[in-house]
Amino acid sequence: MSMTTPRPSILVVDDEVLSLDTLARILDEEFDVHTAPSAAAALRCLEHDYIQAVISDQRMPEMSGVEFLARVRERWPDVVRLIVSGYTDADDLIDGINRAGIYQFITKPWHPDQLLLSVRNACRLHQLQRENEVLALEMRITTPTLEQRMERRRAQLKRNFRLDTISRTPASPLNQVCDQLAQVAPYDVPVLLTGESGTGKELFARALHYNSPRADKPFVAENCAALADDILESELFGHERGAFTGAVNARIGLFEQADGGTIFLDEIGEVSAAFQVKLLRVLQEGEVRPVGSNRRRRVDVRVVAATNRDLYRERRVGRFREDLYYRLAGLCLHLPPLRDRRVDIPLIARAILKELVETLGKGCRGITDEAMAGLQAYDWPGNVRELRNEVQRMLIMAPGDLLGVELLDPRLLRGAVRRDQDRTGAEAPGATPAPPPVPGGLKEQVEALEERLLRAALDRHGWNKSHAAESLGLSRVGLRNKLERYGLVPKTDA
Template identity: 60%
Template sequence: MGEKATILALDDEPRSLETLGRILEDDFNVLTATTTGEAEAILAREWVQVILCDQRMPGMTGVEFLKRVRALWPDVVRIILSGYTEPSDIIQGINEAGIYQYLTKPWHPDQLILTINNAVRLFHLQRQSDLLALEMKVATSTLETRTSKRREALKRTFRYDSLVRTADSPLNATVDQVQRVAPFDISVLITGESGSGKELIARALHYNSLRADGPFVAENCGALPDQLLESELFGHKRGAFTGAVEDRVGLFEQADGGTVFLDEIGDISPAFQVKLLRVLQEGEIRPLGSNQRRRVDIRVIAATNRDLETEVRAGRYRDDLYYRLATTSIRVPPLRERRMDIPTLARALLEQAIEQHGKRVRGFTDEALECMQAYHWPGNVRELQNEVQCMLVMGSRDLLGAELLSPRILQAIPGDEGWDEPEPGLEPGAGTLKERLDSLEARILREALIRNRWNKSKTARELGLSRVGLRSKLERHGLEKIQPLKTRRRAGGNGD
């Protein structure tokens, strides 16, 4: 057992207090008072859990005094002891005083001890409940504060001017369109290649709209079969299909009051197109296995890397669904159409990678950025992000050089649009055999030179050539002329 509970006994008869003290002293810390003034002084300085008060005292009844105690020390559990007044005569006063128990004299010692023990437990339960309520209030307040701060941070992150680009970027037209469309509660279809940043545009639309304080949920529609997709979006009831062991709330219901982003919407089946169209038309969902419909208030933003107008003309996509999704369309240009953004975007992605991995570097060499700008980036921003992370992880110098780039990127020559296509020289009609082999050889030579930091001795050894043979090939392909001296010095290679 822990520390004894403190009991205050108030009675104007000293002999009654002596009796109470003898009975209770083994189980409790007993304090006594013969007047209400003494009792108040004790309550003011001691931590009392239970008060035993006689009903009939001079000047003030026990119930009247305990009303005062309730007002000043509400946590103390109050018990009335009396042998002169029936409970029915003072029942209203007992309620007003919040009295826990009424015991009539003569009381049995075991009964009194049991009553006090229960009163002590009640005291501690009340304190635990009050503490829990306070903790819940603080936790709720903290959660609301954190949620509010997170929402404001998201709004800052996805504001219009946060999309990384240069002053003359083709992305500016897209951002201008986002700024015009975002405040209006209409559906939007975002088109663009995979990895070009369609979800960023969707988030910008949401966090700059009137629904910014509501949830934003996203689903890749091309990754799931119809039944699972229907369950993900609209929910299901337990037993609706094999594996449905409990009810599930769908994303449409979770996003009530906010935005649903449906990525790869061009990949859904004709059967699911019908179901989705019905939901968009009626604004109601019906979970799998349920007969009840639920109304939802959402804004739908969809995205696709397909040409849905062509799909509609070919009869592979419902025209009514297309027009329901595409109240307005926004095109995100691929990275190869905004090469001027690549250095700025690469630096921004590097800062993110530095924060994520905790590895500090100063940035990229100019040569590395030139190689990045020359490449066609079929995977768009996502591919660039992966490349930047790999360079950071593999780099051992303060500046990340071009030698850290993947071979496919190094084989793209700055300023030569002909070096911009994948697998150069292998496509049909690319020229004679000799011309195609020369094209491949030039790319291999340049990639090896950059990877070896323009050290011709290392490059010759790697390619199994003599220094004279390497120099002859470089001169034949014009590669001696493409390396500026400042790049050579910055890369740390020697020209020999």
């Protein structure tokens, strides 16, 4: 059963019967027309019927059209009011607008097409008014809901970036970094994060923000190495319309967007000497000047910068401004590379896998011990970013719901073998020497690497199984099972 849209209802008021019939006949083609020969009859009609627009003649015996429409305005303000008059005196027009809120004057003699257009527009205006009322009501209802949703999202972000959950591995070198960040987060000082590419500097910048008093304000990030000076200036400080070719609209820069919050400047060591001067001025004065503008704008932001360069050395040789360095480095924190914290690899790999399973929509129960040992044996020159790519590749290529050793990229094992061979003869006293290359397939090579990692951890901790298991991210039961599997026992002197 199809539904038809009801026709708008209008009321025509005129004491002359011929004029009333003519108006009704013309309007009846598009509208549900009600007629009234007097103002009193029209008021009774408005009390009982839903009317969207009223068309009244100006000259009527009981009261004028303006007086009648003024009463309509008082009692039914959402009804759109039109008046038909043969007179166009300016005083009448002003009086009608002020007293009755007349939407439109229709002068006699009127044309049917003009009349229809005026009434169509009046009904459309009534519909827009009703839609606006509905939207206003919805806004009153939904604003608290939106605020609650925003609060829930903020709370979730704070939980995601809690410093005590970023690294839960007891023996991880990252724990010290987390402790230092927890100490500095409440204090409004700039922080410089250093470390190789892919070590998670932006993750820690976000953790710093969401554990600070600025957590409810914006966090914005920019990679300073990816843009030329003029584009970077526009991105960070904004620009006015017409400031340069292509600037068709004004733009608010990231410093203004982050007002009250935190701005993260990644790869800060890559900016040119000329741009260093502009950035220094902003940090010193707390003001930005958009490109093409003469007006400066105050901003209150906390700056967290990151670099994979040694800026302390760069400033000493003149490649980075010393005054800018000290503006950025209120506190310096170094993030160790993944090869120096292999104990974190199982935790990170499982977290990455969980995220990818949700993102890609492909089921997976986890990573086998042999595959995890292969991941831990590799040096990861690309750090966490490279690890993420490998886990993603394994998940996509997996025929089943478990990521096994056969899915590992062979270059990982080749890299791990080369590392062991390069370290042969350079081990600390008492360390397990690197074994010769293992014949056989991928599984055999990974098992040999896992065995060597286990023995190295046990030797390093004097065969204290609790400490060794902790450093490897294993439970004591898990470690015991692996010792039995490989038949590992302490070496005895001959």
